[in-house]
């Protein structure tokens with residue numbers, strides 16, 4: 314598997330991973346490769362949610378001549394292979410942590426932005442008639458240890474009083490009797506708005522919207538070389554090149570090694586892995602206490618997440634291997650299966666029909682960042698959005714728009730995630746060692762009562 318920390322070349326036109334989403338039978342988009350020398354006002358690198366939304370806004374609202382260069386096909390990265398949780402947040406800081414770090418007013422402003430992003434997903438789906446199999450809402454944050462229950466109460470109070478939310482606190486008995494019977498859960502916070510969808514359909518829908526707005530998308534066109542001549546950027550792909558004044562980097566967790574000085578050493582690509590079971594029988598569903606089609610995440614440092622899919626399968630995800638070359642080792646599937654069985658003993662030994670992994674971009678300060686290089690720097694004209702820390706489905710819809718606004722010289726909200734570049738990891742060469750140490754700590758922490 315491509316490893317962004319080690320590989321300088323992201324590959325070219327690889328098929329979509331054998332995920333449940335890619336197995337739903339929709340036609341692959343087949344965008345052609347760039348095969349000429351051409352110019353544009355702006356180039357967007359990467360056709361995930363961020364890049365496609367940026368391209369849509371640049372071409373539509375700002376009438377710019379935009380070219381999108383994607384190494385594979387739209388949604389090949391995280392955007393077409395995630396779990397499809399549409400959440401009101403991004404990064405690793407919830408409302409409580411945002412308030413602790415930045416104060417209530419700034420935390421509220423961040424939350425308004427996250428909420429706007431959440432709402433934008435539905436608006437875009439409606440506008441573009443994107444059928445992404447949205448499921449009925451209901452997002453459960455599960456406490457895997459009783460010590461998280463007081464934090465849940467604090468979260469519920471803060472969010473309901475100061476952030477306009479209507480979170481519901483569920484005791485263990487309420488949760489198990491009327492929502493889902495996860496044997497690991499000691500209680501839960503229910504957000505009645507968040508929901509699940511088919512992420513690949515969303516990405517393909519976004520690419521249609523970007524095209525309809527006037528952007529030109531090239532698949533199978535990895536940027537392999539980058540020169541700057543007389544204030545213009547020239548991006549080289551295997552069979553062509555584009556010259557433009559401005560470049561938006563939207564490669565996020567899939568950013569290749571040493572891709573651009575603005576991003577080098579500032580992202581830790583972390584693998585998240587998913588397994589999907591065969592459809593559960595009626596008996597199994599009721600043994601697991603599933604009502605509706607919940608989307609669920611727990612409080613572990615090394616989180617697990619799961620959701621019931623429209624055809625009754627259980628999607629279950631969590632931490633994957635540290636290195637790309639170990640992605641397909643059976644022990645990672647085994648670890649996810651044991652966690653699934655631990656939560657739902659009735660599913661012991663269930664067949665796993667799909668397994669895949671992807672790279673999420675973790676930032677040092679747990680926040681995403683949008684950044685534009687200053688006009689007087691050698692990187693003038695370059696901007697990026699990255700570091701969503703595994704929670705970017707909804708945020709990317711707005712981040713793409715903000716990135717476009719930034720590139721067009723418009724002002725964007727004055728929020729911590731838009732004020733500064735991604736902080737550099739200290740001893741960046743040793744990021745993987747730090748990750749391994751974090752995993753050891755996390756395992757210990759997650760067992761602690």
Ligand SMILES: Cc1cc2nc3c(=O)[nH]c(=O)nc-3n(C[C@H](O)[C@H](O)[C@H](O)COP(=O)(O)OP(=O)(O)OC[C@H]3O[C@@H](n4cnc5c(N)ncnc54)[C@H](O)[C@@H]3O)c2cc1C
Nearest residue numbers: 359361362363384390391392395396397398536671705706
């Ligand atoms: C297993 C998994 C589960 C997840 N679940 C959720 C979830 O349920 N909810 C949620 O909110 N978030 C989730 N995420 C995170 C979410 O998917 C991402 O935050 C989001 O998709 C990021 O979108 P993006 O457009 O910024 O990046 P990506 O979708 O990763 O797009 C980057 C693109 O850049 C391309 N690229 C890279 N290098 C080059 C190059 N040199 N030239 C041209 N193209 C290049 C790649 O091919 C890729 O298509 C999950 C992630 C994973 C891996």
